[in-house]
Amino acid sequence: xxxxxxxxxxxxxxxxxxxxxxxxxxxxxxxxxxxxxxxxxxxxxxxxxxxxxxxxxxxxxxxxxxxxxxxxxxxxxxxxxxxxxxxxxxxxxxxxxxxxxxxxxxxxxxxxxxxxxxxxxxxxxxxxxxxxxxxxxxxxxxxxxxxxxxxxxxxxxxxxxxxxxxxxxxxxxxxxxxxxxxxxxxxxxxxxxxxxxxxxxxxxxxxxxxxxxxxxxxxxxxxxxxxxxxxxxxxxxxxxxxxxxxxxxxxxxxxxxxxxxxxxxxxxxxxxxxxxxxxxxxxxxxxxxxxxxxxxxxxxxxxxxxxxxxxxxxxxxxxxxxxxxxxxxxxxxxxxxxxxxxxxxxxxxxxxxxxxxxxxxxxxx
Numbered sequence: 001x002x003x004x005x006x007x008x009x010x011x012x013x014x015x016x017x018x019x020x021x022x023x024x025x026x027x028x029x030x031x032x033x034x035x036x037x038x039x040x041x042x043x044x045x046x047x048x049x050x051x052x053x054x055x056x057x058x059x060x061x062x063x064x065x066x067x068x069x070x071x072x073x074x075x076x077x078x079x080x081x082x083x084x085x086x087x088x089x090x091x092x093x094x095x096x097x098x099x100x101x102x103x104x105x106x107x108x109x110x111x112x113x114x115x116x117x118x119x120x121x122x123x124x125x126x127x128x129x130x131x132x133x134x135x136x137x138x139x140x141x142x143x144x145x146x147x148x149x150x151x152x153x154x155x156x157x158x159x160x161x162x163x164x165x166x167x168x169x170x171x172x173x174x175x176x177x178x179x180x181x182x183x184x185x186x187x188x189x190x191x192x193x194x195x196x197x198x199x200x201x202x203x204x205x206x207x208x209x210x211x212x213x214x215x216x217x218x219x220x221x222x223x224x225x226x227x228x229x230x231x232x233x234x235x236x237x238x239x240x241x242x243x244x245x246x247x248x249x250x251x252x253x254x255x256x257x258x259x260x261x262x263x264x265x266x267x268x269x270x271x272x273x274x275x276x277x278x279x280x281x282x283x284x285x286x287x288x289x290x291x292x293x294x295x296x297x298x299x300x301x302x303x304x305x306x307x308x309x310x311x312x313x314x315x316x317x318x319x320x321x322x323x324x325x326x327x328x329x330x331x332x333x334x335x336x337x338x339x340x341x342x343x344x345x346x347x348x349x350x351x352x353x354x355x356x357x358x359x360x361x362x363x364x365x
Contacts, residue, residue, distance in 0.1 A: 010075035156181035214278035
């Protein structure tokens with residue numbers, strides 16, 4: 001919680017602030033952990049749990065109102081909040097291994113009432129299931145501008161950074177390798193010359209022993225998903241001046257069958273600066289798309305992010321980060337050996353003061 005003290009209070013002291021800024025952030029975090037998804041929920045939970053909160057916080061003027069919480073989250077500098085979050089994650093995680101998936105999500109509820117919905121790009125440590133950082137896509141822009149800003153703030157040395165086709169840009173590939181990381185980029189029509197080269201090479205080499213292939217299939221809840229990954233050396237196929245240190249080109253064919261419905265087929269191409277086997281490519285692609293289930297789906301279903309009616313100023317971005325902080329806190333709770341859903345873990349934190357205290361790590365006054 002010490003990182004929160006590095007975030008500046010956005011309010012003017014001359015206006016006679018009645019509530020401590022850091023205490024407000026702690027209340028919001030504890031409430032979000034305790035299954036509260038809205039500003040109204042946070043304020044109501046804080047008033048209800050005021051006796052418990054006073055064991056750790058002064059609360060000189062009690063718990064702030066819903067309106068006060070909303071004003072603070074609207075005014076709070078999201079860059080400062082995000083920087084404090086990244087420092088906290090770096091401190092608790094230590095040296096990362098494996099891969100980082102970079103992917104975007106629109107916070108749909110923030111677009112109601114005439115407001116444009118915000119779009120957030122997140123970096124997700126696939127092995128740990130933790131969010132490492134987020135960056136808001138600027139108005140009238142897209143992920144191409146947000147991804148470099150997000151990567152700039154992350155330590156990716158030795159990590160494999162996977163990004164979908166929107167991020168398949170020469171400048172991004174250069175940035176990742178300059179920062180000591182490796183890239184795994186999906187290739188689609190936004191890079192037509194590169195895509196044509198990959199398609200042609202896999203057609204030409206389709207019957208050759210040089211192609212390394214790996215098949216994988218799984219069945220779950222009436223759904224069958226099959227995947228065949230193929231890789232070839234990138235030498236002579238990819239221009240290294242454009243795509244630095246590129247070593248592997250890949251092809252992944254995916255087949256999905258749900259019950260008796262007609263099956264769907266999808267073919268994707270990839271380039272990577274890391275020398276990957278077909279099995280490693282398949283695993284990395286599955287890890288990347290796992291961000292949909294382990295982050296985006298969780299934010300929508302367990303945290304009600306898309307249902308949030310908060311739209312003004314910085315509030316949607318700051319509340320999105322608050323929910324990611326709580327998601328990380330729950331996944332970092334190694335003392336909890338129960339194999340329950342994230343939804344139930346939040347409810348347990350709401351019901352049990354000891355569970356909440358353990359996850360938050362608060363110290364009595």
